[in-house]
Amino acid sequence: MSTTVSKLDELKTDAWSGGKSPFAVEYGKLMMWFFLLSDAFTFSAFLIYYGAQRFSKISWPDPDVVFQSIPGIADHGFPLVFVGIMTFILIMSSVTMVLAVEAGHRNSKKEVVWWMVATIIGGMMFLGCQALEWSHLHHEGYWWGSFPASYTGVDTVGALQFANLFFTITGFHGFHVFTGVVINIIILLMVIGNVFQKSGSYLMVEKVGLYWHFVDLVWVFVFTFFYLV
Numbered sequence: 240m241s242t243t244v245s246k247l248d249e250l251k252t253d254a255w256s257g258g259k260s261p262f263a264v265e266y267g268k269l270m271m272w273f274f275l276l277s278d279a280f281t282f283s284a285f286l287i288y289y290g291a292q293r294f295s296k297i298s299w300p301d302p303d304v305v306f307q308s309i310p311g312i313a314d315h316g317f318p319l320v321f322v323g324i325m326t327f328i329l330i331m332s333s334v335t336m337v338l339a340v341e342a343g344h345r346n347s348k349k350e351v352v353w354w355m356v357a358t359i360i361g362g363m364m365f366l367g368c369q370a371l372e373w374s375h376l377h378h379e380g381y382w383w384g385s386f387p388a389s390y391t392g393v394d395t396v397g398a399l400q401f402a403n404l405f406f407t408i409t410g411f412h413g414f415h416v417f418t419g420v421v422i423n424i425i426i427l428l429m430v431i432g433n434v435f436q437k438s439g440s441y442l443m444v445e446k447v448g449l450y451w452h453f454v455d456l457v458w459v460f461v462f463t464f465f466y467l468v
Contacts, residue, residue, distance in 0.1 A: 256461065271446050278415075282457050285411065288466055289404045296397035300390070300465045305381070305401075310371040322466050325368040326458065329416075332361025333455040338450045343441025348430060351444060355427045358451065362420040369413050373390045373406070382406065406464055412461055415454045422447055 267337040293299055310321065316465055335357040342350035380387030386398040426447050436440045 252305055264414075265442060268442070268446055268449070275449065278453070279457075281374070282411075282460070284331060285408050286460060289408065290468075291400065291402045292397075292404065293464075295401070296394055298392065299397045300386070300393055300401045302468075304390075305376075306372075306466055308375055310319050310375040319466055321368070321372065325365055325372075326462055328361055328368065329365045329411055329455050329458055332358045332365070333452055335361060336448045338449045340441075340445045343435070343444040346439075346441065347363040348433070350391050351441060352427065355430065355444070359420055359423050359427065359445070362416055362423065362451075363392075366413060366416055366420070369409065369416075408461060409465070412454070413441075413458060419447075419451050419454050422450070 268335055307315045307318040308321065309317050335354045339351050339354035339358060342354060376382075380390075381402050383403055384399060386393075386402050390398065426443060429435065430441075430444070435443060
């Protein structure tokens with residue numbers, strides 16, 4: 240007795256039939272790219288709104304005046320020096336992350352551990368610098384809904400928008416850096432525990448690396464919008 244198989248029940252063997260990735264990309268990595276794309280939309284919305292406010296106001300705080308201190312060392316006279324140091328630290332942490340991923344491709348556990356430790360230290364240093372900057376600006380009178388009374392020559396609405404958006408956007412980015420540091424610590428513990436050595440793949444390190452590079456790239460735009468424009 241012959242059985243008839245409907246078209247829907249036939250075994251599919253083409254590239255789009257499921258069971259394998261059409262683009263030969265691992266599922267977790269593809270999902271990370273989707274997440275980063277959605278997160279990019281969020282940051283873009285923040286920065287576009289900042290740009291709209293910046294260029295619709297008669298006056299706007301001068302970054303060289305607002306960010307001219309080195310917290311704990313000098314209160315003025317060094318415009319953008321401290322944020323330059325912060326940026327350098329974050330970019331170098333991205334370099335160490337690249338080296339960790341490359342070491343993972345060679346299954347070199349020891350190198351992965353050391354480079355990930357360096358990345359985590361870089362992330363913590365960046366967060367520490369950001370905390371110092373926030374503390375210093377708050378001491379000067381900048382905060383959500385407020386700016387220094389001594390700051391003259393700037394439209395009040397523009398100054399308030401600058402303060403609100405600065406702490407909101409840099410805080411949102413700082414949260415991403417903090418999250419990345421926590422995830423990196425978890426992955427580091429897994430590396431030390433031979434989880435990836437046993438599975439024969441350090442692909443998870445590469446996935447975390449994608450997130451870390453995204454955070455670094457976003458900072459370049461935040462740096463440009465707030466500190467240079």
